[in-house]
Amino acid sequence: MDNNLFDSHCHLDFEVFDDDREEVVERAYAAGVRAIFIPGTRRDTPRIRQQRIASVELYYGVGLHPYFIDEHKLGDIDWVEQQLQQHSAYWVGEIGLDKTCSDWDKQCKLFVRQVELAVEHQRSLILHHRNSQNDLLHHLKPYLDDLPQHKGILHAFSGSYEQAQDWVSKGFKLGIGGTITYTRAKKTRAAVQAVPLDALVLETDAPDMPLRGHQGQRNEPCRVAEVISVLAELRGEAYQDVARQLWQTSRQLIPSPVTDDNATC
Template sequence: MRFIDSHCHLDFSEFDEDRARCIANARSLGVTHLVVPGISLAQSNNLLTFTKQYPSTYISAGLHPYFLEQHQEQHIDELGDLIAANHDSFVAVGECGLDRSIGELEKQRSLFEAQIALANEFELPLIVHHRQSHDLIAASFKRCPPKFGGVIHAFSGSSQVGETYIKAGFKLGVGGTITYARAQKTQQALQHVGIEHLLLETDAPSMPLCGYQGQRNTTERIPNVFLALAALLQRQDYEALSEQLYLNCLAFLRK
C-alpha cells in the first residue's frame, strides 16, 4: 500500500531534532509524499528551501488565520509575487480559511477571499482551514467562488456540509478526528461521501489520534488514520482503498 499525507507541518520546530528520521520512518510505512502548507509569508518563502532539502514534500503558500497578527496588508501582494516567481514549486494556496475562535473576522475574511482570488489567478487549488466557520466560508465562496477546488483540511461537520464542499469542487481531509467517539457527526458524514472525495492527513504535529493525546503527532501515523477510515467505511479491500485515496491526492495536487 502507498499513502500521501495531504497535510502536515514537518517544517515546524517540533521536528528539528528528528525530521529526517520521521520522514524515513513514514516512507518505510508506505508514505511516499507529504504536503506541507504555508502559514505565513516568511514561512512560505522558507518552504522553497525546505522542499529542496526534502524532495518527497510538496509545498503550498498561504496565510493561516492562526497567525493573523503576523499578516500585513501588503503580504497578499507579496504572496502573489512569491507564487508567480515560483509557480512550479507550489501545489496550492493555503493554508487559509476562517476561524471563529480567533476573532478579527473581518480581517480574516479579507485575507481569505484575497487568497481565493490568488488561487483563481494562478489556477491552483486551496487548502482551507475551518473552525466553527462553515457558514462564513460558504459566504466567502459565494462572494469569491474558487475555480480550482482544493481540500477542506481536517473536515468535521454534517453530510450536508460535506456535500456542499464537494459540489464546490473540494475534497475532504480525513485525519485523527475520526478516531474519537465524540466525532459521530463527522463519522456519519464520511460514511455517506464517495471515497473519491476523501484525502488522508495527519496535521502533524497537531491533531493526535485517540490513544496518543498529549503526544506529538507525526506523519508516521497515516497508516493508523487509514485503518480507522477503512473500519469506519467497513472496507477490507485495503489495497484498493489505499490506492483510491492515493490517486485522490494526486488529483488534488494535479500530479
C-alpha cells in the same frame, strides 16, 4: 503502489521537527507514506526546500493562516502573489477563517484576497475552518465557478453528512485525519462512511491533531496509516482498495512536486 499513502496536510517545516525531521520522514516512509503536502501559514516561517526527504516527495503551499492574524500585514498579500508567480506548483493555503482568532474583518479581507489570487493563478485551495464553514462558503460563492477544476481541500473536515455533501458538490475534497479515530465524533464518522471515497484525502495536520491513543504526543505523518485503517474499517472496505483510491485522488490534485532549488515560501 496500491498501499502508497499521501499525507495531504503536514506542517513538516515547523520548528518542532527541526531536531529530527529526517527521522520523522523515515518513519513515515516505513509506514507507507510516499508524499507529503506542506501548507504555508505565514510569511516568516522558515521553510524546508527539498523536493524530497528519505524518498518521500514534498509538495508546498503558500498562505496566511488565521492563527497568525496578528502577525500578518495586508501588504503580505504581495508576497503571496510573488511566491505564486515564482513557483508554479504551489497551492494557495493554508488559508481560512477561524472564530477563535482575533480581528475577524482582517481575516475576511486576507481570505478573500487570497482566494482571488487562487483564481488569478489557477491554483487550488487548502481551507482552514473553525466554527466557520458557512462563512467560508459565503465568501467563496462568487469565485467557485472561476477556481480551477480541482478546487482544493477542506482541511480537517468535521461535521455532518449534509455539510460534507455540500462541500463535495462544490468540487472540494475533504481532508480526513485524527478526528475519525475518536468514537465520540459520531457525525464526522458517519459522514466519511457515506460520501464517495474519491471525495476524501488523508491528512495528519502534524504536529497537531493527535490520534486517539496518542493524546498529548506530537503528531507525525506516519500516523496516516492509522487514519486510513480506521477509515477502511468504518466504510467496510479493504485497506488496499481505500489506499489505492486515496493515493490516486491526491496525485490528481497535486500533480507535480517542487522542482527548483529556490523554494523560499
